[in-house]
Structure formats: structure tokens, C-alpha cells
Amino acid sequence: MAFNEEQFKEIMAEFTIDTERLQGIAASFRQDLQLGLRDVSLSSMRMLKSYVGLPSGNEKGEYLALDFGGTNVRVSKIRLDGGGKYEILKRVGRPLIVPGEYDYICKDATAEQMFGFIAELIDEAIDGDHDTKYYLGHTFSFPSTQDNIYNARLIIWTKEFATQGVEGKVANDLLVEALKRRGAENVVPVAVLNDTVAVLLSAAYKTPDTFIGSIYATGHNTCYLEPSIHDANCFGSGGMILNLECGNFMKLMPNRFDREYDEGSEKPGEQRFEKMVSGRYMGELLGMAIAELLGEKGKRYALTSVDMSMMILDDTENLQRATDILMAKVGRELELDDVKKVIKLASAIVVRSARLAAASFVAIVWQRAGHGKIVRQHVAVDGSVYEKMPLAKENIVKAMAELLGDDAAQVDTILDNGGSGLGAAIAAAMVKAD
Numbered sequence: 219m220a221f222n223e224e225q226f227k228e229i230m231a232e233f234t235i236d237t238e239r240l241q242g243i244a245a246s247f248r249q250d251l252q253l254g255l256r257d258v259s260l261s262s263m264r265m266l267k268s269y270v271g272l273p274s275g276n277e278k279g280e281y282l283a284l285d286f287g288g289t290n291v292r293v294s295k296i297r298l299d300g301g302g303k304y305e306i307l308k309r310v311g312r313p314l315i316v317p318g319e320y321d322y323i324c325k326d327a328t329a330e331q332m333f334g335f336i337a338e339l340i341d342e343a344i345d346g347d348h349d350t351k352y353y354l355g356h357t358f359s360f361p362s363t364q365d366n367i368y369n370a371r372l373i374i375w376t377k378e379f380a381t382q383g384v385e386g387k388v389a390n391d392l393l394v395e396a397l398k399r400r401g402a403e404n405v406v407p408v409a410v411l412n413d414t415v416a417v418l419l420s421a422a423y424k425t426p427d428t429f430i431g432s433i434y435a436t437g438h439n440t441c442y443l444e445p446s447i448h449d450a451n452c453f454g455s456g457g458m459i460l461n462l463e464c465g466n467f468m469k470l471m472p473n474r475f476d477r478e479y480d481e482g483s484e485k486p487g488e489q490r491f492e493k494m495v496s497g498r499y500m501g502e503l504l505g506m507a508i509a510e511l512l513g514e515k516g517k518r519y520a521l522t523s524v525d526m527s528m529m530i531l532d533d534t535e536n537l538q539r540a541t542d543i544l545m546a547k548v549g550r551e552l553e554l555d556d557v558k559k560v561i562k563l564a565s566a567i568v569v570r571s572a573r574l575a576a577a578s579f580v581a582i583v584w585q586r587a588g589h590g591k592i593v594r595q596h597v598a599v600d601g602s603v604y605e606k607m608p609l610a611k612e613n614i615v616k617a618m619a620e621l622l623g624d625d626a627a628q629v630d631t632i633l634d635n636g637g638s639g640l641g642a643a644i645a646a647a648m649v650k651a652d
């Protein structure tokens with residue numbers, strides 16, 4: 219069965235955002251940001267305080283960094299040498315879920331099991347040494363409220379995590395308890411931060427003029443340095459970094475696929491922007507569109523963003539790779555013309571995602587500039603979608619140019635690979651140096 223041409227065009231249009239609409243989205247994002255600065259309850263974003271500003275770049279010492287925010291948990295031992303230099307001395311990592319073996323992120327898993335697993339990994343990173351004192355920076359990449367650098371309390375799980383007994387709790391307390399159960403009390407968590415904040419710290423440590431940090435991966439979120447916020451409990455300089463939790467930005471128009479996906483998701487009504495932008499959801503949206511084209515509306519295929527990337531990059535004769543992926547995931551051998559259409563759709567979903575991310579970056583650049591000039595600056599981004607997804611980076615650049623016009627030359631995006639780990643070590647150093 220060949221796809222219906224009209225239906226295909228209509229779906230493509232659903233996933234297309236022209237410059238005018240994008241301008242509207244950027245303006246609405248900025249307005250939401252301004253509302254939130256005035257009174258956070260007026261914004262759809264959570265705009266969470268991080269209790270850190272920028273590092274000096276001269277932070278030094280050896281720290282542990284725990285990076286917990288996606289399905290892979292990583293622990294690194296990092297030596298900061300100051301002058302923007304550092305060395306990763308050791309790095310271990312393990313997934314929180316191995317299908318058929320274990321799953322620490324499902325509804326049946328408990329906080330004890332999850333943090334026990336993480337403590338075990340930390341123990342591996344320190345080779346079971348229970349004597350030396352290690353200060354640990356913890357990148358905990360879920361919306362959390364805190365009133366100091368240590369006590370981030372999980373508001374709500376995102377990215378389809380569902381482990382019991384963590385929402386409402388202080389993540390570091392759960393970690394400390396788990397470390398205690400392992401006899402590793404010599405590991406002392408001293409700072410907790412969102413991954414976007416970690417990326418900003420990491421990039422700013424190495425590259426001056428970086429004020430915005432973002433994650434574009436399984437999840438999506440952005441933070442920036444807000445110069446007007448000062449607090450006695452805040453480490454670093456230049457004001458305070460605000461974790462926008464812009465995955466929750468809601469003042470935009472989701473299409474019917476976005477709405478339908480949201481209704482059936484772990485947390486309906488939450489993280490609407492993230493569900494349109496991040497890697498966790500792109501494959502799901504594509505799958506829903508394919509189901510409709512195949513007359514199987516409502517059916518879910520397990521398409522992932524990695525599948526999308528492989529299909530978009532398919533350079534085999536007759537798109538054999540994409541055909542095979544679709545055969546495996548959709549359970550049908552599609553005609554060549556339909557495979558081409560699926561690739562167009564996949565591309566449109568990626569381009570939309572990149573344009574939305576770009577609109578949010580530009581909104582923050584505008585906000586920081588106020589009535590003044592847009593200064594030369596970098597937006598630091600980390601994450602698999604930014605790094606590896608075809609079309610993502612180039613469409614961010616393109617969309618930023620559309621929105622910023624002549625000022626586009628002032629702003630670029632830079633990849634800060636592995637910033638989540640390095641930023642955690644820097645935060646720990648900022649605390650210990652104080």
C-alpha cells in the first residue's frame with residue numbers, strides 16, 4: 219500500500235514551522251521568562267535557582283563527578299588544574315536499564331535499589347577505597363528545587379522515569395544513605411546541579427563569554443546566567459545560573475501528534491516543549507505519523523531517534539538500511555517511495571526540534587541583552603542529538619540566523635562534550651574553595 223499523498227503533505231505541514239511562527243514562539247518564550255523573573259508562578263517554566271554563578275576558571279583539585287540524568291549513569295574522577303585545564307583520571311558508567319536483565323527506572327523499582335546501584339558504580343570509580351576522602355559533585359538532571367547547593371529535591375520525574383520513592387526527596391540524601399549502606403561514607407556529596415548548569419560551568423571554565431548552557435539529548439533543557447539574582451548561599455560570580463526547566467514551556471501550539479503522545483505518556487500535560495524537541499520523543503512522533511499513513515492509527519512502533527538518524531543518513535542503494543529498519547520496527551516492507559517519505563518526515567521532525575531549541579536560545583539572548591546590544595557570546599550545548607543527529611546543528615544555526623538577523627554573527631553554539639561530568643567537578647571545587 220502506498221501512502222496517500224495528500225495525507226502525507228498534511229502531516230509534513232504539521233511538523234513544519236516557518237520563520238514567522240518561529241518568531242512568535244521565541245517572543246512568547248521570552249515573555250514567559252520575563253513573567254517568571256517577576257513571579258515564577260506566572261511562567262510555564264520552573265526557573266529553578268542553582269546557587270552557582272560562573273566559575274573563575276582557576277578551580278583546582280581532584281573531585282568525583284556523578285552524572286545521573288539519562289539511562290546511562292557515569293562516575294568520573296577528575297583533576298582540575300586551573301586555567302581551564304583538567305584531566306579525567308577515571309571514568310566508569312553503566313545503564314540503569316538492560317532490557318530482560320534489570321530496570322531501575324520503571325514503576326516497580328525503588329529509590330533504594332536505584333541509588334544502591336549508583337553507589338556501587340561510585341565504589342567502582344574509587345576502586346573500593348573506603349579511606350580516602352572524596353568530594354563529589356552530583357549532576358542530577360531532573361527538575362528539583364533547592365535552597366542551597368546541596369539539597370536538590372526532585373519535583374517530578376521526567377524522561378519517562380518512574381522509580382518509586384524519589385519524587386519529593388532530596389537526591390543527595392538518598393545517595394548518602396546508599397553510600398553508607400556500602401560503607402563508602404568517605405565519599406561526600408557537596409554539590410548538586412542540573413546537567414544544563416554543569417554544561418554551562420564546564421564551558422565557562424574553558425571558554426569565556428559563555429552564559430547559556432543547554433542539553434539536547436534524551437531530554438531537553440536550558441539554563442543561563444541571570445545577573446540580577448544574588449544570594450548569600452550562591453557560589454561563583456556574575457549572578458546566579460537559573461535552570462529554566464524549559465522542557466516544561468507550554469506557551470506554544472503542539473500539533474495533534476504531540477497532543478496524542480502527551481495524553482498517553484507517563485506524565486500527561488508535563489514537559490510539552492521537551493516532548494516536541496528531545497531525542498526521547500522524536501522516534502515516537504515519527505512512529506505515530508507512520509501508523510497513520512499505514513492506516514494503523516493508534517499503533518506504536520518502537521522507533522528511536524537512533525533509527526531516525528540512521529535512516530536520514532542512509533546512503534545505501536535503494537535505501538536498503540532504512541527499509542530494513544522499518545521492516546524490523548514497523549513490521550512491513552515499505553515501497554521505496556514510501557521509505558523516501560518516511561525519511562522526509564523524520565527530517566521534518568528533526569528540523570522542527572532544532573528550530574524550537576534555537577528559538578529558546580534566541581529568546582534568552584534577547585532577554586540577557588535587554589535594551590542593550592547583543593554581545594559576542596557562545597551557547598554551550600551538550601547531548602547526543604546536538605552532536606550526532608543529522609540536520610540538528612545546521613538547523614539551529616539557520617534558525618538562529620533567521621531570528622537574530624545581523625546579530626547572528628555575535629552568537630554561536632559550541633559543543634561541550636561531557637560537560638555534565640566536568641561541570642559537577644567544577645561545582646564541587648567552587649564549594650570547597652569557598
Ligand code: BGC
Pocket residue numbers: 287358359360361376377412413414433436437438439440463465492
Ligand atoms: C529534565 C531537566 C534536564 C533535561 C536534560 C529534562 O527532562 O527535566 O532537568 O536538564 O531533561 O537532561
